Amino acid sequence: MAVEQQAGELAPVMVxxxxxxxxxxxxxxxxxxxxxxxxxxxxxxxAVGPGLDLFDPARDIxxxxxxxxxxxxxxxxxxxxxxxxxxxxxxxxxxxxxxVIIGAPLGWLGSTLALHYAAGLDxxxxxxxxxxxxxxxxxxxxxxxxxxxxxxxxxxxxxxxAIVNDPVGALAAVLAFEVxxxxxxxxxxxxxxxxxxxGIVVALVLGLGAGWGxxxxxxxxxxxxxxxxxxxxxxxxxxxALSDTVLHESGLLTVTVMGVYMANTDLPSYAExxxxxxxxxxLLVSGVFILLAASMNMEALALLDARxxxxxxxxxxLVRPITVMVSLVGxxxxxxxxxxxxxxxxxxxxxxxxxGLFGERLVALGFEDAARLTPLxxxxxxxxxxxxxxxxxxxxxxxxxxGQGVPGVIIVGGSQFxxxxxxxxSELEVPVLISDPNRTHLRTAREAGLRxxxxxxxxxxxxxxxxxxxxxxxxxxxxxxxxxxxVATDLAPEFGRENVYQLRRAKEDNAxxxxxxxxxxxxxxxxxxxxxxxxxxxxxxxxxxxxxxxSYTLEDWQRDNPDAVPLAELAAGGGLSFVTRETEAKGGDGxRLVALGxxxxxxx
Numbered sequence: 001m002a003v004e005q006q007a008g009e010l011a012p013v014m015v016x017x018x019x020x021x022x023x024x025x026x027x028x029x030x031x032x033x034x035x036x037x038x039x040x041x042x043x044x045x046x047a048v049g050p051g052l053d054l055f056d057p058a059r060d061i062x063x064x065x066x067x068x069x070x071x072x073x074x075x076x077x078x079x080x081x082x083x084x085x086x087x088x089x090x091x092x093x094x095x096x097x098x099x100v101i102i103g104a105p106l107g108w109l110g111s112t113l114a115l116h117y118a119a120g121l122d123x124x125x126x127x128x129x130x131x132x133x134x135x136x137x138x139x140x141x142x143x144x145x146x147x148x149x150x151x152x153x154x155x156x157x158x159x160x161x162a163i164v165n166d167p168v169g170a171l172a173a174v175l176a177f178e179v180x181x182x183x184x185x186x187x188x189x190x191x192x193x194x195x196x197x198x199g200i201v202v203a204l205v206l207g208l209g210a211g212w213g214x215x216x217x218x219x220x221x222x223x224x225x226x227x228x229x230x231x232x233x234x235x236x237x238x239x240x241a242l243s244d245t246v247l248h249e250s251g252l253l254t255v256t257v258m259g260v261y262m263a264n265t266d267l268p269s270y271a272e273x274x275x276x277x278x279x280x281x282x283l284l285v286s287g288v289f290i291l292l293a294a295s296m297n298m299e300a301l302a303l304l305d306a307r308x309x310x311x312x313x314x315x316x317x318l319v320r321p322i323t324v325m326v327s328l329v330g331x332x333x334x335x336x337x338x339x340x341x342x343x344x345x346x347x348x349x350x351x352x353x354x355x356g357l358f359g360e361r362l363v364a365l366g367f368e369d370a371a372r373l374t375p376l377x378x379x380x381x382x383x384x385x386x387x388x389x390x391x392x393x394x395x396x397x398x399x400x401x402x403g404q405g406v407p408g409v410i411i412v413g414g415s416q417f418x419x420x421x422x423x424x425x426s427e428l429e430v431p432v433l434i435s436d437p438n439r440t441h442l443r444t445a446r447e448a449g450l451r452x453x454x455x456x457x458x459x460x461x462x463x464x465x466x467x468x469x470x471x472x473x474x475x476x477x478x479x480x481x482x483x484x485x486x487v488a489t490d491l492a493p494e495f496g497r498e499n500v501y502q503l504r505r506a507k508e509d510n511a512x513x514x515x516x517x518x519x520x521x522x523x524x525x526x527x528x529x530x531x532x533x534x535x536x537x538x539x540x541x542x543x544x545x546x547x548x549x550x551s552y553t554l555e556d557w558q559r560d561n562p563d564a565v566p567l568a569e570l571a572a573g574g575g576l577s578f579v580t581r582e583t584e585a586k587g588g589d590g591x592r593l594v595a596l597g598x599x600x601x602x603x604x
Contacts, residue, residue: 010060018055022048023286038140038349038385041286042378045293050301057295066360069291072284073353074240074255075233079280081259095153095333096160099341103161103327104168107134110319115376119311124180125370128358131172133315133380136162137348140385144346148393149470151401154337158344169350174252175200177358181365203243203250207257210239215265285349292356292374303372304379311376312383320345336399344392346384352377406430406576407472412457412487414441417533417596418477420543421567422450424594428545428570431470435462436478458490468494473578476502476521479530488521498522501578504529522580525596526565533596540599543567545592554587564597 010018022044030037048054057065112130115121121129141162145155178199214235217223223231239258240251324342333341355377362370396402408431411418422432422445434445435453442452455461457474474491476484484502492500500521506529508515525533548554566579572590579585585593 010055012061012064015055015057015060018048019287019290020283023283023290026290027282027286035389037286038289038381039389041289041349042293042382045290046296048290049294050297055294056297057291065291065295069288069353069357071237071240072288073350073357074252075236075280075284076288076350076353077252078236078255078259081256082263095157095328095331095341096164098327098331099157099161099324100164100168103323104134104165104172106326107319107323108172110323111315114311114314114319118307118314119372119376120307121369121372122367125362125367125373128173128176128180128362129355129373129376131174131176132169132351132354132358133347134165134169134172135347135350136165137346137350137381137385140346140348144388144392148396148402149407150340150392150396151337153333154340154396154401157333157337157341161341173354173358174250174256177361178250178253180362180367199243199246199250200253202246203253204257206239206243207254208261210235210254211258211261211265215262215267218267285353288353288356289349292352293378295356296375296378301375303375308372308376308379312380315380316343316345316384316387336401340396340399340401343395344388346388347377347381348385349381352381406570406574408432408470409576410435410457410466410471410474412436412474412476412484413478414438414443414445414452415477415479415534416444416537417543418475419444419448419450420537421475421477421594421596423448424543424545425568426450428592428594430570430576433466433471435466457487471495473499473576474501474521475524475578476500477525477530479534481505481508481530485515485520489519492521501580503533506531522578522582524567524578524580526581528565528596536596536598541596542599543594543596545570545594548587548589548591548593550589554585554591554593557587557593561595561597564595566593566595568594570594 023041026040026044027037029035030040049056061068108130110130111133112123112126115126115130115133116123119126136158141158145159150158214232217231218228236255236258240255242251243254244251321342325338328338328341352374355373359370359373362373393402406429409422409425411422411432411434414434414436418434422434425432426449431451433451433453434442435455435457436442437454437456439454442454445452453462453466457466472495474487474495476487478484481503485505488500488502501524502521503525504523504527505515505520528536546557548557566585568576568578569585569587570576570592571588577583587593
């Protein structure tokens with residue numbers, strides 16, 4: 001017989017719908033408002049939870065809460081391990097290794113001391129939470145870097161530190177928790193050490209074995225493409241549960257090791273698997289954050305006293321700077337770069353999720369002060385995200401490490417047209433990079449003084465040699481329509497589909513050559529393809545920028561230049577937008593219109 005629903009209690013289906021709507025809605029609204037998504041998720045969870053009392057996870061979903069959070073954290077940590085490609089890390093700066101090898105244990109120690117002496121937590125609880133505090137939030141730092149447009153080395157240091165320390169911090173917290181768990185359950189230190197060692201061995205064997213088995217099965221074709229992701233999820237959940245039966249919470253170590261192993265194999269489906277995992281992680285991260293925020297009650301919020309504020313200040317102004325400055329001693333990293341990295345350490349959802357999971361476990365073991373872990377995690381995340389979200393770019397500009405002006409443009413394909421377009425944009429102080437694997441094609445761009453990259457923009461060399469965070473748009477304008485489509489499709493998840501463009505394909509209006517809407521980028525250049533533009537360039541056409549005003553409007557320019565093709569416009573406020581088939585030039589006072597047009601002496 002079904003249990004009657006109490007007044008004010010939400011049905012489980014309504015709970016899942018509410019969590020999904022709030023989490024995804026908060027992330028979309030944050031994208032529209034250019035704000036850190038985690039701040040809006042925090043506010044949404046607190047509003048429907050302790051604020052309006054519309055949703056209480058303990059009341060509305062009860063025993064489902066703990067396993068849901070545990071599985072979500074396991075998948076999040078697996079995705080974090082899946083980002084740790086050691087081959088790519090070899091090309092990173094020396095400072096990244098220092099921040100991991102020296103910074104991680106030093107940060108663990110400093111965070112533990114701050115938690116004990118500033119926040120007043122017991123040593124076992126402080127050690128567990130101090131481990132996960134190593135993580136600087138890879139899901140938070142990426143949008144901050146793109147918004148701030150920092151110089152390559154400090155951006156690389158911050159980005160790689162976040163990626164590598166994501167699984168490292170999780171492992172530190174898991175190991176610390178295992179020590180506490182085993183010591184609490186064992187009578188002797190020898191028995192505790194033996195149980196701990198056995199759990200770690202089982203976790204490593206299961207993680208490496210599952211990763212090896214999946215890679216072999218995927219590579220040999222034993223699993224069809226459409227089943228690879230479901231099989232991956234099934235194995236992931238299986239080894240997580242199996243490892244947990246041997247030693248509680250060792251499953252987190254297992255799935256992290258599994259992800260790291262799979263990231264460092266030549267798996268053909270790696271990119272597709274990782275991209276899907278990233279999408280799943282976005283949903284899980286938002287869901288877990290909403291659940292944990294809604295679980296906060298007034299009693300838990302009351303635990304955020306003056307000592308909590310002191311802990312946050314000590315962590316931001318002492319622990320993080322000391323960790324970074326000591327780690328980078330003796331490196332070639334300049335002092336202004338060290339200072340920027342030292343005062344930039346935003347924490348993310350992984351911190352809150354793991355803190356909520358371990359906090360509940362520690363309370364069950366008798367550590368009453370572990371109830372403060374989730375409120376402290378929320379306080380630290382909110383403080384660091386808000387602080388760095390609004391201060392990173394001004395601090396970077398103050399230290400001479402932030403890009404100026406509007407986000408740059410990567411033009412893929414060297415030619416007279418790309419050089420002319422790049423020069424016109426550069427004169428408007430828009431950063432431009434022209435890429436081509438043929439050095440000869442870059443000659444015109446180099447002669448024009450433009451920055452070039454000799455190589456394939458989709459290669460690993462470009463990933464480590466191009467300051468991607470300084471660019472916001474990509475134009476694929478090579479003579480190969482298929483390659484243009486490949487570039488636009490591959491870079492769309494990185495830059496956003498609305499920010500990747502390509503030239504019109506030959507015969508694209510023919511149904512036999514039509515492509516799905518999911519492939520390629522937005523079309524620029526009107527109805528002109530590569531060879532039509534090349535013919536115009538050989539006849540003396542050029543890309544020019546014209547300033548519009550109230551006295552010389554867009555209509556006046558169109559009347560004077562009937563054959564010209566608008567390409568982009570830079571608004572008076574500094575916003576750059578490209579003209580596509582779906583959009584038209586808007587003009588306006590102070591707008592600079594960039595267009596391809598015939599020689600001046602032949603223009604009407």
